[in-house]
Amino acid sequence: MSAAEQYDAIVVGSGAGGGMATWRLAQAGLRVALVEAGPWYDPADDSQRTQFRYPWESPRRGASTRLRPFGDFNACIGGWELDGEPFTTAPDTQFMWWRARMLGGRTNHWGRISLRFGPLDFKRRDIDGLGDNWPIGYEDVKPYYDEVDKLIGVFGTNEGLPNDPDGFFLPPPKPRLHELYYIRGARAAGVPVYPARKSILTKRINNDRGVCIYCRQCDRACSLHADFSSSTVLIYPAVASGRVDVYTNTMVRKVDTGPDGSATGVSCIDRGNRQELRINGRSVVLAASACSTARILLNSISTQHDAGLGNSSGHVGRYLHDSTGASRAAFLPDLMDRDIYNEDGVGGMHIYTPWWLEDANLDFARGYHLEIGGGMGMPSYGFGFAANQYNEFLGQRVGGYGNGLRDDVKRFYGSRLSIACRGESVPQYGNYCELDPDVVDEWGIPVLRFNYRWTDQEINQARHMQDTMEELLEASGGILLGSKPGPERQYGLTQPGEIIHEVGTTRMGDDPATSVTNRFGQLHDASNVFVADAGTFVSQADKNPTWTILALAWRTSDYIIEQMQQRNL
């Protein structure tokens, strides 16, 4: 069947990029079809709500499952493996792929860490000769970052740092106790530390959304809309405008194109009744996530686009890259026998360390930032495991039974300090996703096959991360836990895809021979098809990608509006 209406724009995917495109295009008066593969989602709906649940409300006490890999109370419906939707990896390569299937996509579980890319991040080739420059610079994106800050809200502080730009920030929350220990340690080690930057409303931003009530449960999605999820902040208001139709549980097979090669709509399948559905539109905005967008393009084969839509350069799927990651933890004897009070705070860290060695001479090219963890969180499955393992450091026996274990649990509650590093990798032409010609998913859509290997750049960076984390944890008064991973474990480097910052598969550029879209996310090969997710990133900085996805999606949307006004679309 076919939807009756000819939409001005069809937006595929409802995460950060799709939500922003939907909101902006609807605000400009366009009629928009928003297509989402998963169900409608409302964190305040009691049948979907996980916020403010106590651990015993889950029979598994919040333990992870294959259906909720980040824990039973996590908001994100999706995971590393989806029933009926496989993907493959080429021999001797690795890739982990997280897919959300719900309104708002992965913005339902992200860390809300909202970092602008800096001027250097758009021009890395100029600095280290590796990879490529973006065709645009910070000055092109800055006005959109500014608008995103004010529309969505982000706390942080203006520090005047050269590559971590200032913004229109809400004030940050005060640090927690373990964070004060980290600050002291970082000062002693000569490593900078600043208030974190997160899209959580520490102060009212409008009369529609609530203000943070410090439950630390952003990853459960906020029923007060006091943090940024694409659904609650962008899609609900867009739908309220009356100009948006949301097609949930609808999976896009391909973009349909006409005799002139431009898009006429999308072909989908309704996941509920398995019926085919065609949606017609004047333009198509792909924001299905970097890899899903590449998959849709590669599957959109036609006479005019015989290698897939937008793929005359052969670059769709190429330059796939993810952030690097490594982590370490320590036991802080200073934090034994704590006074117990409510220190939930906002979801995740109140402080962080941005990359501070831009000018250092190192054996890897790109930087990383440090995320700080710890505190007296709410118990869930896993709490109390190895309850008195730190006795080892106190010259006491580990193990036992009886009521004395209660004292052990309380003695060590909140005495752990952890650091997670998130870094920039160097994009490689040879790291890519492609269609696997032999495998389809349950909807009959050919699936992706991944080809990804880290290079020495990332491995050397991970070694540096490990040294840094040890130095900072010890400077904070910590006794290191576990062992330091060496070369046999690539220094604890996470797997490609594991940090869920995958970008680059439809990169932007001025040369149609080496890029998929132009600097506005418009396909070189089809002027009414756009990419509004992280596929257009030429390089993923040592920053989390969401704030840049939002800024670029807004910029692409403004370009679409302008092109329509000029009757170029």
Added chain:
Amino acid sequence: MNMNRRETLKSLLLAPLAAGAAATAGCAPGAPVHWTELPREYSYGRTEAEQQRDRELFAESWFSEHELVTIAVLCDIILPSDHPNGGALDAGLPDFVEFIVKDRENLKLPVRGGIAWLDSYAVNEFGADFVNIDEPQRLAICDRIAWTDVEDPVLRPGIRFFSLMRDLTLTGYYTTEQGLLDLGYQGNVANVWDGVPAEVLARHGLQYEPEWLDKCVDQSRRDIIATWDDDMNLTS
């Protein structure tokens, strides 16, 4: 769910298998062991696939009655009920352990095999299954396998198993209402975080850096809508 009221009790007789040696104290062979029954219906924002999975798990019988009783006795030894905040049986630990072992495939073999090891060891040492020996004998075994620094290769499987049961018991207990009370956890409620309490800072010999504090949110103005000047300074 108020599990302080032990109104819903599950009971299983010790020694559901062969009759064991006579015992004198505590959970005597043949005596019932009671625990609070946990709910089997949950509603906390589940998808249809998740509801289906949990229905299947609750319908599945994985442990024998003997295994369940052994789990109950072990949980009770690890966290006994003679405490104002209740113990493992008050918190329904056997039901939790049963569910979580069914839910997590990697626990099934260690728990089943661990119980079998424990029974075999008890038979060798005292002539009957773990639940069918008397309480001093049970505690004598626990004393040998409760500490992780014991290197006796004969005891290692038991030590591994006991550590696992200790982990499951503590995690199961500290994720109940009694457990949060015992711990003193104060969170999971709407509140306004305004920094570490002054007395806690003093106890740790720490203070906020004044210039850092100046940047932080003034909670008395949190409800005033944010405005900025053109230089990115907050003005409200």
